[in-house]
Amino acid sequence: MKRSPVKSVAIIGAGASGAAAAAALAAEDYFDRIRVFERRETPGGTWWVLARSQLPPPLRDLGTHTYSVSNVRIYDPDPGPGPKLTPGADPPETDPPLKIPDGPLPRTTAPSTQERFDRTPIYDTLTTNVPDIAMCFSDCRFPYGPFPPHWVPRHYIESYFSLHRADGLLALSTTLEDLSRIPGSQRWKLTLRRRDSVRHVDMWWEEEFDAVILANGHYSVPFVPKVDGLEEYIRLFPGRVSHSKAFRNALPYHNKKVVVVGNSASGHDVAAALVGAVKGPVYQSRRSRNRFEGDKPPPEVEWKPIIKAFLRSGDILFADGSVLSDVDSVIYCTGYKASFPFWNERANGGSIWDYTQNRLVGSYWHTFFRDFPTLGAIGVPRVLTFRSFEYQAIALARLFAGRNALPLPSRQEQIRWEQERWKLVSSEHRKFHDIIWDNGETMDWLRGLYDFAGLPTLKGHGRFPPVLSDETRWAIEHLRKYEEPGKDDVEEGDWTVVDSRTGRDSLFFI
Template sequence: MSNIKSIAVIGAGPCGAGLTKALVSEHAFERIKVFERRPKFGGLWNYTRFKSNSDVKRDIPSINPHSKIDKIEAKGELFYESPVYKYLDANVPKTLMAYNNYPFPENVPLFPKHEQILEYIENYSKDIEQYVSFNEEVTSLEFDSTTKKWKILSQNLNDKLEISEEFDAVAIAIGSYDKPFIPDVEGVKEWNEKYPGSIIHAKSYDEPSQFKDSRNILVVGNSASGADIAFQLATTLNRIIYKSIRSENAMPAGKDDRITDVGDLLRFEPETKTVYFKDGQSLTDVDSIIFATGYLKSIPFIKNEKLITDGAKVHGLYRHLVYYHNPTLAVIGVPRFVLPTRLSETQGCWLSKLWSGRLSLPSFEEMESYNHGLEGDERQHHDLKYPKDVDYSNILNEEAKKVKGEYGHFAVHWDEEQRRVRSNIKYIKEGYIKYQKETGKLAQNLEELENGGYIDYPKEIN
């Protein structure tokens, strides 16, 4: 690892920024280059307001993780579609989203709006701008067994010039919210062909007004985006919104009597415009269907390495991070149910010390055993629900602190107070929504909600 002198980081979103800061602070690498296909920092937080109005042919079902995501064109603009929608705000308090020693401004609400998060990431990233090549998309990543280097092919999206470069190590920080997952439910393909445009993924949702002419709207999914989209539709359009659920939602969400829960999907019957559910219910005359069913793990530019098969997980990662078949490759921000900003900083601090030679890996057998020993099925392989996310981060933090030499970048260590807030996010956000609904104001901090009696906090830590 001490032979690593040149590093490529693919992606300058919140994960790429946190990682790059740690790599730069290590002062051990001769060259660091960050590839970013967008023209600015922020990744998915770059809201694309015309996305829902674009006339794009969509793959339904969407189950292929290997197909490339291209720019779309709408209203004369060409851009990479973002999953951020018009009225999205964070589902994590700003105190837990913040990077180490870089708090959000005091005038930002407890749960920041998407434009405030983008501004925060942009400001945080300013001092690494010299390392970033914007409007440059990686098209191929392949390890050369002869030179023992990673060959990257990229394209400048302004002049279409193709570039070939080699690096000792590569960190992929493209996030997990790019390739929509729409399951292959019986009849969904035929429904989409018969009623084009009636089915979208949550990535293409923008605001309730785009559904103002729909009579019956079905949201499929009960996690963060599904619950939030259903709440927005019900409260803004003032009508019944149907939500297909498979399990209870552990994420914070607004509650409204106009949201009607139905069962898990069984099949679509386009001839009668009827959707059937596994609990025996059915819904007729459905005009619009929004799949809030998550995303596929997708790294379409990588060659010869079997990191992705069906898109359920990233294979071969030790600690959800290092590719143990070749530890000069890492994938940042893979776990679900985590805080990406803080996690990327933690992973970046640990990885920078590994690649500088100050931290060592266990044997191949131990790393492989760790990966195979993770609980859950393929799609749950990277799930780190609280308290697993906190425990995981603190393990990496402790190992990073123990290396020889008290220098480099360090991430936030989770203390008891932060754990208490983390374990209560669902109740805090729901109290925040209720406070906003009743007062018309956005709470700036926890004390404002506590004093108004809007949250029963703190609860016992799990």
């Protein structure tokens, strides 16, 4: 078999996706150089997790409990002042590229002060809500489970690099600022920046690689929708409006009048965290009922419709004509948008993310790129977390090593897949990269990656694509950290066994 010309690979991000990629590439025993660039000071990564938290004593005394959603990464107890909120704006506006220094590199500059959204949104104390047998990598279980506290996965990812002898591949505190395809080739030039905390300067330099894997996650840049009067309201009342990314606990909101906007996972959980701490009920603005809710709001929560306008007086006008006055805080729990500020659109012929359709541009199987055969992405789909990263990582490692068991489809077939995928998800009113479990879509997707990768060599080079055992699939479908209203369930200590036959998507909590 003709081997691949790819001998060097850069991985962007040292979270769970990056760890899976590093392990898979190292196991091929083929590449001369593998580097993992992580902008934080340690591996840890970003993964979406639903969790229940125990509050610190002051709030426990108030009888408060929380069910918390967080992008769990390295814990930042101080969320800082919070990022500037620009209603309706997409990351190209809120998270623009950093200006590359003039002149030849390497060189040093004064430290950049531009917001890079690298602080984490972890609540004070969290435990995962995904059963550990399905959450962790196939070759190493969490130290304890089934729902360990948030620091366990963080240390687990750090240890996973060492387990696969990939910790020496890490380049920490290093941010990718520009990724450009080298003209006339399929190779890539990376412009990198590292903060020197001793000299208080930024160091800039360039490196070239044959291939790149994007494992940088997509839950860093908060999104706030455009609402009539909101921009002016933010200017008139500084600090009153925030995003759930800056939320840590209910202490700053004690005895205040608070509106929580959104009732998806984070909105539901922030509202629950505030119960008993705020003045009066928690006002929760919601567009529709979600699967966590019963027929009426829980005690000390008042449901409100969507916000129609923010008024100069400080009042908030809702869609039903009601008005709320004397509000102290508004917390937007409206999610995040993917951001690739390092992607050089001019050099690479266009953008990598379509913000109108909320998806990768020119992707195939949520992993490959038809216009960039030496580029891959891991961790974009909303699907099984760590375990699915393994399938993607092993498939890309085999591709770049030139010994994948099956070839990629033709360019026309990849275009057809993208078009048919968009038609399907549009008709079902779901996102392009949402992969459903209960209709068999997840198994079909993983099977495609499994068959594409094939087995390791007889000499043991390469990782085995993992299997989804009966035990793992049962846990996915039946174990929850907490019950859902209207579902048959049985309490088993700190977790619940649910009858999943009535659910449309057993992986809704990811």
